[in-house]
Amino acid sequence: xxxxxxxxxxxxxxxxxxxxxxxxxxxxxxxxxxxxxxxxxxxxxxxxxxxxxxxxxxxxxxxxxxxxxxxxxxxxxxxxxxxxxxxxxxxxxxxxxxxxxxxxxxxxxxxxxxxxxxxxxxxxxxxxxxxxxxxxxxxxxxxxxxxxxxxxxxxxxxxxxxxxxxxxxxxxxxxxxxxxxxxxxxxxxxxxxxxxxxxxxxxxxxxxxxxxxxxxxxxxxxxxxxxxxxxxxxxxxxxxxxxxxxxxxxxxxxxxxxxxxxxxxxxxxxxxxxxxxxxxxxxxxxxxxxxxxxxxxxxxxxxxxxxxxxxxxxxxxxxxxxxxxxxxxxxxxxxxxxxxxxxxxxxxxxxxxxxxxxxxxxxxxxxxxxxxxxxxxxxxxxxxxxxxxxxxxxxxxxxxxxxxxxxxxxxxxxxxxxxxxxxxxxxxxxxxxxxxxxxxxxxxxxxxxxxxxxxxxxxxxxxxxxxxxxxxxxxxxxxxxxxxxxxxx
Numbered sequence: 001x002x003x004x005x006x007x008x009x010x011x012x013x014x015x016x017x018x019x020x021x022x023x024x025x026x027x028x029x030x031x032x033x034x035x036x037x038x039x040x041x042x043x044x045x046x047x048x049x050x051x052x053x054x055x056x057x058x059x060x061x062x063x064x065x066x067x068x069x070x071x072x073x074x075x076x077x078x079x080x081x082x083x084x085x086x087x088x089x090x091x092x093x094x095x096x097x098x099x100x101x102x103x104x105x106x107x108x109x110x111x112x113x114x115x116x117x118x119x120x121x122x123x124x125x126x127x128x129x130x131x132x133x134x135x136x137x138x139x140x141x142x143x144x145x146x147x148x149x150x151x152x153x154x155x156x157x158x159x160x161x162x163x164x165x166x167x168x169x170x171x172x173x174x175x176x177x178x179x180x181x182x183x184x185x186x187x188x189x190x191x192x193x194x195x196x197x198x199x200x201x202x203x204x205x206x207x208x209x210x211x212x213x214x215x216x217x218x219x220x221x222x223x224x225x226x227x228x229x230x231x232x233x234x235x236x237x238x239x240x241x242x243x244x245x246x247x248x249x250x251x252x253x254x255x256x257x258x259x260x261x262x263x264x265x266x267x268x269x270x271x272x273x274x275x276x277x278x279x280x281x282x283x284x285x286x287x288x289x290x291x292x293x294x295x296x297x298x299x300x301x302x303x304x305x306x307x308x309x310x311x312x313x314x315x316x317x318x319x320x321x322x323x324x325x326x327x328x329x330x331x332x333x334x335x336x337x338x339x340x341x342x343x344x345x346x347x348x349x350x351x352x353x354x355x356x357x358x359x360x361x362x363x364x365x366x367x368x369x370x371x372x373x374x375x376x377x378x379x380x381x382x383x384x385x386x387x388x389x390x391x392x393x394x395x396x397x398x399x400x401x402x403x404x405x406x407x408x409x410x411x412x413x414x415x416x417x418x419x420x421x422x423x424x425x426x427x428x429x430x431x432x433x434x435x436x437x438x439x440x441x442x443x444x445x446x447x448x449x450x451x452x453x454x455x456x457x458x459x460x461x462x463x464x465x466x467x468x469x470x471x472x473x474x475x476x477x478x479x480x481x482x483x484x485x486x487x488x489x
Contacts, residue, residue: 008029008032009250013039017472018474018479035246040424052371068472080229087102135214138156150443173199205438260453283461286303306433307380313394314413319403322401376393378416432460433462445465448474
C-alpha cells in the first residue's frame with residue numbers, strides 16, 4: 001500500500017492515537033493543534049503548587065493504553081508511571097454518612113454492608129454480577145468494533161435472553177437502580193456513573209449501569225497528573241514520525257470533487273493531503289466551524305441532544321475538615337432537583353460535587369499546598385454565571401459538608417461552559433459530545449467514517465463515546481478505517 005499524506009486536526013487522545021497508528025503503518029502524518037499543548041480536554045493549568053489537572057481525573061481500562069503502546073512496539077510503563085489505587089472513591093452524604101468503594105469486590109461488599117446493612121451488600125453483589133454480564137456481552141460488538149452492528153447486537157441478545165432482563169429496555173438508569181437498591185444513597189451513587197458519559201440518570205438508559213464496570217476493574221493514578229499520559233502518547237507519536245504543530249488553527253477542511261483533500265489554516269496557508277482526521281466535537285463540523293464543504297459530513301441526530309457541561313475549578317490550597325482520598329464525591333440532598341435544573345439550562349442549587357485531591361493516594365504524602373480539581377455538573381450552552389454565584393454554589397456547599405480550602409480559589413481557577421466553548425469551538429460547552437439519552441444513543445454517535453469521503457472522525461464525540469479510554473479507542477477505529485479504505489480502493 002502506497003504511503004499517504006494524512007492530516008490529523010486536534011491533539012486530543014483520539015487524534016494522538018490515530019496519528020501514531022497511521023504513522024506506524026508507514027504514512028506521512030501531520031498533526032495540527034490549535035492549543036499549545038497536547039491532550040485536548042485532558043489539560044493542565046498553572047497553580048501555586050505546580051500544574052494541576054483541569055480535565056479527566058480517572059484512568060480506567062488500562063489495557064486500552066497498554067495495547068496502543070504494544071501495537072507500536074513500545075511499553076506504556078517506559079513512558080508514564082501509573083499507580084493502582086485500591087480505594088476507588090470516597091463518598092460523602094449530607095446526613096454525615098460516608099462510603100469507600102474499593103478495587104476489591106469483597107472489600108467493597110463488606111463496606112456496603114457496614115454502610116447500609118446485609119441486604120444492601122447482597123444487592124451490591126447482584127448489581128456487580130448483572131453489570132459485569134452486560135459489559136462482557138457488549139464490549140466486543142459495541143466498544144471494540146469501528147461500526148456497531150445492530151443486527152449483531154440483536155442476535156447476541158436473542159442468543160442470550162437473560163441479557164434482556166439485565167438491560168432493562170425501556171427503563172432509565174434511575175428507574176433500574178430503584179429496583180437494584182433499597183437504599184436511596186446507593187441509587188444516587190451508582191446513578192452518578194451516567195455523568196461519566198455526559199448524561200442524567202433520569203434520561204440515560206438502564207444499560208449504562210455497565211459504566212460502573214470500567215471503574216470496578218481498577219483505577220490508576222498518573223504521576224504528574226493525567227496530562228502526563230497525553231505527553232506520553234505525544235512522545236509515542238513523534239517516535240513514529242508524526243510531525244506535530246501546536247498553535248496551528250485549522251480554519252477549513254478543503255473539499256474538491258466531493259472528497260476532503262486538504263486544509264486551510266487560520267493564516268491562509270493551504271496543505272494538501274489524501275485524508276483528514278478531525279479529532280474534535282463533530283458538532284463543530286455540522287455547524288460550519290470547519291467550512292461549508294463538510295457541513296453534511298455528520299448527521300444532525302449524531303450531535304443532538306447535547307451532553308452535560310461543567311464548572312471546573314483547578315487550584316492549589318490547604319484543605320480543612322474532611323479526610324480526603326484521591327477521588328471524592330460529595331452528594332447533594334436530592335439528585336432529581338440537580339438534573340431537573342440542568343435540563344432547564346439552570347445551575348443546580350444543591351449539586352453533587354466531585355473533588356480530586358491530585359496529590360493524594362496510596363503511599364502519597366500530600367504537600368502544602370495541595371492541588372485540587374472540583375467538577376460541578378452544568379448545562380451546555382448555558383449563560384455565563386457571575387463568579388460570585390459559581391463560587392458560592394461550590395464552596396459554600398462544600399463548607400456545609402465540612403470541607404473548606406485556604407486560600408479559596410479566584411476567577412483564574414474556574415472554567416465555565418462558556419469557557420469550554422471558547423476552548424473547543426462548536427461544542428457549545430458540552431464535554432461529551434452527544435447526550436447518551438435514549439436506548440439507541442450508542443448507535444446514534446458518528447463513526448470514524450464521515451459522510452464526506454476522505455474525512456474521518458475521532459474523539460469522545462465519535463464512537464465508541466466519551467471518556468479517556470473510549471476516545472483513545474476512537475483513534476484506533478479511525479486509523480483502521482483509513483487503512484481499510486485505502487486497501488479497498
